[in-house]
Structures are given as C-alpha cells and as structure tokens.
Amino acid sequence: MLQLESQLSATQMPQSTKTAILAIGGAEDKVHGREILQTFWARSGAQTAKLAIIPSASREPSIIGDRYETIFKDMGVEQLEVLDIRDRDQGRDAYYLKYVDECTGVFLTGGDQLRLCGLLAETPVMERIRDRAIQGEIALAGTSAGAAVMGHHMIGGGGSGESPNRSLVDMTMGLGLVPEVIVDQHFHNRNRMARLLSAIAMHPDRLGVGIDEDTCALFEQDGIIQVLGRGTVNIIDARDLTHTNQPHIGARDPICMNNLRLHILCHGDRYHLYERRPLSSKFNE
Amino acid sequence: MLQLESQLSATQMPQSTKTAILAIGGAEDKVHGREILQTFWARSGAQTAKLAIIPSASREPSIIGDRYETIFKDMGVEQLEVLDIRDRDQGRDAYYLKYVDECTGVFLTGGDQLRLCGLLAETPVMERIRDRAIQGEIALAGTSAGAAVMGHHMIGGGGSGESPNRSLVDMTMGLGLVPEVIVDQHFHNRNRMARLLSAIAMHPDRLGVGIDEDTCALFEQDGIIQVLGRGTVNIIDARDLTHTNQPHIGARDPICMNNLRLHILCHGDRYHLYERRPLSSKFNE
Structure with missing residues (x-):
C-alpha cells in the first residue's frame, strides 16, 4: 500500500472519482507495481469500482478475461463481470446492457483490433460504453488491440x-472513443x-499517438494527456504540414x-490534445 | 545514355563540374538505373573523372573495391585507383597522398564505420580528402558505413x-565531412x-539525418540538401526543443x-542545412 501511495503521488494522481480514457501500449506490468492497471482501478472507483472486462479482441477470451479478473480482484474489486462477447448478437444482450449502464469502468484487453471492432462496433453495448466514457461517467482502458481501437481511424x-x-x-474504422x-x-x-507516419500521411488532421509497451497515454476529460509507465508516448502532429506528395x-x-x-x-x-502542445512537466516546472 | 540523360534532368542535376558530398543510405542500385552512383560519377567529372575508391570499412576490401571499380569503369571512367588502406601507416603513404591531391572524386564503401574511422581518422590522406571535399574541390560519396562517418559525431x-x-x-567521433x-x-x-532520436537527444545542436537504402542526401556547397533515390531522407531538428529529461x-x-x-x-x-528549413520541391513549385 505504501508502494501504491508513493506511485500515486509520483504521477500526481487525482481523486479516484475522476474518470479518464487510458490507451495502454500493451504488455503492461501485471505483476509488480502494476502502476497502469492500478491507475485504471483508481479512476474506476478503487475498491468500490464495478468493472466490465471485455476480452473480445482475443482468441482466448476465457483465459485473458480470467487473468484480468484475478488482477482486479487482488486489488479489492468486488463487483466485476467478464463480458465474453463472441458474436455480434451478444452486443445487444439485455443483461450486458444493464451491466454497462451501471458499471464504473470498462477494460478492453489485447488481441486483434479487427476482431474487436468486428464484434463490437456499432452494437448497443459498445455505443453505450462509448457514450458513457466520452461523457466522463466511466473510466475506460484498452491495452494493445484495445488501445488501437480508440480513434475514429x-x-x-x-x-x-x-x-x-x-x-x-492498413487503415480502417476504430471505435471512436478519442476520435482525434x-x-x-x-x-x-x-x-x-x-x-504511424504512413497513417498520418493519409489523415493529417488526426494526431498520431504511438505508445510503447508498459506505457499509457491517459486522456483526461479536459483534453490533457498524461503519460504513465516505463516507455514513451510519441506524438506526431501534422498541423503545420507544408508539403506532402499525397495524393x-x-x-x-x-x-x-x-x-x-x-x-x-x-x-x-503532459500534452494538451485540443491545443496541440506539450504542457510543463515535473522536470521543468 | 538516353536513360541517363532523362534521370539527370529529372533530378535537376547541374553540370558535372559541380562537386557535392553524397551520403548514401546503403544498398544503392548497382545494376539498373544506378541513379545515385551515376550522380556521384557526374559530380566527379563524368568520363574525365579521376576516382579514388576507399574500401577500408569492409573486411573484404578487395572484393568490394573491385566491384565499385567495375561499375565506374563501365560508366567510362579511365583513371581510377582503389586505395586499399589496411593499416594506419598507409594513411600517410606518399603515392596515396599524391593521388588524393589529384583526384576529382572519392568514394567510401560500406562495412563497419568504426573500422573506417579507426583506420583513417586524422591520417594525412583523410585530412587531405576532407579539406578538398569541404572546399568543393572534389566530389565525395559514402555509402552505409561510408555515410555514417560524415558527421563530427x-x-x-x-x-x-x-x-x-x-x-x-553508441556515440563516437566521425570524420567531420559535414560536421553539422x-x-x-x-x-x-x-x-x-x-x-537516431537517442543520438540527437545527446547532441541536440546537430541535425539528425536518417537515410533509407538506395537513397541519397546530396549536400551541395551552398548548404542545400537534395534527395535522390527510392526511399526517404528523414530530418530530425531539435532546434526548438523546449524540454528534455537529459541529462x-x-x-x-x-x-x-x-x-x-x-x-x-x-x-x-530539398532542405537547407544552414537555414534548417525545407525548400520548395518539384511538387509544390
């Protein structure tokens, strides 16, 4: 607990009630400090969180669902459901819809982002999750494939x-949780x-966000991106593009x-998504 | 010859007497259009060139020296010498010194840049080559390891x-042909x-130049960099750096x-090395 508290202070973590969208670059620490997963846990309401784990990106959803269930239960979460959606019909399941209406946090696991979007895009369950995440009513985290789906593209x-x-x-449509x-x-x-450079060349109005493993770009409601974890978040901004050979x-x-x-x-x-500029950080404040 | 002429015109090649320093990203076309090697040939004086091939980066200097000798002789070069320098004493050889005083172009082959610098750095032969290249008296090209040595770092x-x-x-000292x-x-x-990002973080005053295979950053005397070949030249400019965690x-x-x-x-x-800005290119002129 001492370790957790010092981490929360080191990353200037706000109160547990402040929701956020967490894009995690995959391979996040699941064993030791668990900084990123603990941040999602804290943003979802900590011990009082009601979590939904969606393992649909994976071809082994039971195994990966169980793994995250164990992790979050270890942290003291009592209300947790794995929404093991394996076909699009389940995306309108009444029980699941009720659960995502009441939950405080949703976690999208890794796997294949095309599979995840194929199963969930435009289903009532996903629409409800997206609306609630964008409104700031729930915390939402996605790792690896679960992070890839964040954008509109x-x-x-x-x-x-x-x-x-x-x-x-290969460009396709994402789930539009952070469309920018x-x-x-x-x-x-x-x-x-x-x-990522190739993707941004095709959509220069969007912001490229390349996230390393065990690293998280945490999107606050006010547009501030905060970086957590061991690696780097790489921002490619083509706003000032003066020349390209596209198209x-x-x-x-x-x-x-x-x-x-x-x-x-x-x-x-920290970086401001809407103002497209880095903010002062702990090093130069 | 028709093919060559159209290539020269396509790349807006000036007269053959205009020297340049060519940093080639390795694996340049040696068989078909040979655009980059032909440009070096043209900048060295074309058929009237007197070339020095330095294969010292390679552990098979005879083979690689012979290969470039064949290529340039195919292009019509009659005066060509492979300076097969295998120890530092040869870097003060009187015949080699006289040859580099009289040549019009020097070509540094690929191999290991640490080997190349170990054999040549601060030898009279290399000092003479560098002075003449910087003065614009000769054309100088380096491919792969021969390109890596261009900078001061x-x-x-x-x-x-x-x-x-x-x-x-791993950072060390280069041959300083384009120190910037x-x-x-x-x-x-x-x-x-x-x-390259890691290197620039250590030396943010220098310009990072990442060159793809079969691609060339051609440095003109006036500081203009021109791009030739099939891939990209990537410029990383840290001049506006507002924050880093170094040191x-x-x-x-x-x-x-x-x-x-x-x-x-x-x-x-095209890009201006001293003004640090891209220039208009064929697409937006």
Missing part, C-alpha cells in the same frame, strides 16, 4: 522495415514509427511530409 | 525495438528511428523531447 495492421508508404499500413487520434501500440518495441503517390512510393512536429513524452509528461 | 552502433534511451546508441549532422543509414529498413536520466531510462521538427523527404525534395 484505426490501424488494422501493417508492416515495418520500409520507407513510409501507403501499403505499409490514430493510436499505434507496442510502438518502439515493434518499430512502428514508419507505419499523387502510388501505393509503394515513399511518402514525404514537411514540417511535422514530434514529441517524445515519458512518465510525468 | 557518429553513431558507431546501437539497437532497435526499445524506447529511445542512452544505451540504445548525425547520419544514420539503412534508416527505415532497419528501424533506426529510436536510435537527468539513467542509461536505460526513456528519453523525452518536446517540440522536435521532423521532415520526411523523398526524391526531388
């Missing part, structure tokens, strides 16, 4: 080891800079873009 | 697949964004940097 898959180009990334962003996860760990290029031609703004943020750093 | 080696951090990159830059090569091909961090802690400027340039794009 989503990276469905892609490659690495090439110059940025259109064929390096395009999220990429396992970011530096899987060398995804070129694919002249072919699928495998390299993309050029002039005047991108790039921020490499780490633990304790 | 050099990336000697490093890793990938991690958040940017100090231990991700830190070059990384095989850039997106080997996922080197995080290591507070430990070796493996992630690096943060606010307000980097990033330019992804491709064939035909």
Whole structure:
C-alpha cells in the first residue's frame, strides 16, 4: 500500500472519482507495481469500482478475461463481470446492457483490433460504453488491440522495415472513443514509427499517438494527456504540414511530409490534445 | 545514355563540374538505373573523372573495391585507383597522398564505420580528402558505413525495438565531412528511428539525418540538401526543443523531447542545412 501511495503521488494522481480514457501500449506490468492497471482501478472507483472486462479482441477470451479478473480482484474489486462477447448478437444482450449502464469502468484487453471492432462496433453495448466514457461517467482502458481501437481511424495492421508508404499500413474504422487520434501500440518495441507516419500521411488532421509497451497515454476529460509507465508516448502532429506528395503517390512510393512536429513524452509528461502542445512537466516546472 | 540523360534532368542535376558530398543510405542500385552512383560519377567529372575508391570499412576490401571499380569503369571512367588502406601507416603513404591531391572524386564503401574511422581518422590522406571535399574541390560519396562517418559525431552502433534511451546508441567521433549532422543509414529498413532520436537527444545542436537504402542526401556547397533515390531522407531538428529529461536520466531510462521538427523527404525534395528549413520541391513549385 505504501508502494501504491508513493506511485500515486509520483504521477500526481487525482481523486479516484475522476474518470479518464487510458490507451495502454500493451504488455503492461501485471505483476509488480502494476502502476497502469492500478491507475485504471483508481479512476474506476478503487475498491468500490464495478468493472466490465471485455476480452473480445482475443482468441482466448476465457483465459485473458480470467487473468484480468484475478488482477482486479487482488486489488479489492468486488463487483466485476467478464463480458465474453463472441458474436455480434451478444452486443445487444439485455443483461450486458444493464451491466454497462451501471458499471464504473470498462477494460478492453489485447488481441486483434479487427476482431474487436468486428464484434463490437456499432452494437448497443459498445455505443453505450462509448457514450458513457466520452461523457466522463466511466473510466475506460484498452491495452494493445484495445488501445488501437480508440480513434475514429484505426490501424488494422501493417508492416515495418520500409520507407513510409501507403501499403505499409492498413487503415480502417476504430471505435471512436478519442476520435482525434490514430493510436499505434507496442510502438518502439515493434518499430512502428514508419507505419504511424504512413497513417498520418493519409489523415493529417488526426494526431498520431504511438505508445510503447508498459506505457499509457491517459486522456483526461479536459483534453490533457498524461503519460504513465516505463516507455514513451510519441506524438506526431501534422498541423503545420507544408508539403506532402499525397495524393499523387502510388501505393509503394515513399511518402514525404514537411514540417511535422514530434514529441517524445515519458512518465510525468503532459500534452494538451485540443491545443496541440506539450504542457510543463515535473522536470521543468 | 538516353536513360541517363532523362534521370539527370529529372533530378535537376547541374553540370558535372559541380562537386557535392553524397551520403548514401546503403544498398544503392548497382545494376539498373544506378541513379545515385551515376550522380556521384557526374559530380566527379563524368568520363574525365579521376576516382579514388576507399574500401577500408569492409573486411573484404578487395572484393568490394573491385566491384565499385567495375561499375565506374563501365560508366567510362579511365583513371581510377582503389586505395586499399589496411593499416594506419598507409594513411600517410606518399603515392596515396599524391593521388588524393589529384583526384576529382572519392568514394567510401560500406562495412563497419568504426573500422573506417579507426583506420583513417586524422591520417594525412583523410585530412587531405576532407579539406578538398569541404572546399568543393572534389566530389565525395559514402555509402552505409561510408555515410555514417560524415558527421563530427557518429553513431558507431546501437539497437532497435526499445524506447529511445542512452544505451540504445553508441556515440563516437566521425570524420567531420559535414560536421553539422548525425547520419544514420539503412534508416527505415532497419528501424533506426529510436536510435537516431537517442543520438540527437545527446547532441541536440546537430541535425539528425536518417537515410533509407538506395537513397541519397546530396549536400551541395551552398548548404542545400537534395534527395535522390527510392526511399526517404528523414530530418530530425531539435532546434526548438523546449524540454528534455537529459541529462537527468539513467542509461536505460526513456528519453523525452518536446517540440522536435521532423521532415520526411523523398526524391526531388530539398532542405537547407544552414537555414534548417525545407525548400520548395518539384511538387509544390
């Protein structure tokens, strides 16, 4: 508990009643300090939280659902349900709808973001979750595939080891929880800079957010992004773009873009989503 | 010859007498259009060039020296010498010194940049080559390891697949041909964004230049960088850096940097090294 308290103070954690949307870059610490998962727990109401775990991105939903259930019960959560949605009909299940109406936090596990969107997009259960998360009524966290779905536009898959180009990334629709962003996860760990750049070239009005493993971009209601965890959150802002060869290029031609703004943020750093600027952090305050 | 002429015109190539320094990202086309090697050939004086090939970065200097000799002789070069320097004493060889005093172009092959610098740094032969290249008396090209040595600071080696951090990159001294830059090569091909970011965090006054394979950053005498080839040249400019955790961090802690400027340039794009801004290119002229 002492460890938890010192972490909360180190990350300037507000009261447990302040909801947020947490995009986690995958492979978050599940064993030791559990900083990111504890932050979600705190933002959901701590011991009084009523949590929904949605393991639908995974092809082993029972195993992954159980794993997070154990973690959050260890933290003292008594009300917890794994919403093991395996077909789209379950996305209108009356019991599930009632549960997401009453819960205080929803957790989307990792797996395949195309599977997650295929099962949940535009179902009543997901619409209700999204409305409540955007209204700030619940905390919502997604890790890996669960983070990839945050934006209106989503990276469905892609490659690495090439110059940025259109064929390096497969773009599709996300769940629109934070429509302004395009999220990429396992970011530096899987060398995804070129694919996020390729995605932003196609949608330069969106903000690219590349999140490393065991790292979290926590979106506050007021538009402030706070960074938690061991790695970096990488912001690609094409607002000042003065030149690109889009849409002249072919699928495998390299993309050029002039005047991108790039921020490499780490633990304790903050960024304003709407004002598109870094805020003072613990280091230069 | 028709093919060559159209390429020269496509890249707005000036007269063959205009020297330049060419940093090539490795794996340049040696068989088909040979655009980059032909540009070096043209900048060295075309058929009248007198070339020095320095294969010292390689552990197989004879093989790689022969390969480039064949290529440039195919282009019509009659005066060509492979300066197969294998120990530092040869770096003061009177014949080599006379040759580099009279040549019109020097080509540094790939291999290991630490080996190249170990053999050549501060030898009379290399000092003479550097002085003549900086004065614009000769064209100079380096590919892969031969490009890595261009800056005052050099990336000697490093890793990938991690958040940017100090231990991700080994910094050492380069040959100082273009002191303002830190070059990384095989850039997106080997996922080197995080290591170049790590290098720039240590030396934010330098300009990061990440060059893809079969791609060339051609430095003109007046400070204009021109891009040739199939991939991208990636410019990381930390001039507006407003915040970094350097030098507070430990070796493996992630690096943060606010307000980097990033330019992804491709064939035909131009950038001003001293003014640190992209210039109009064929697309928006």
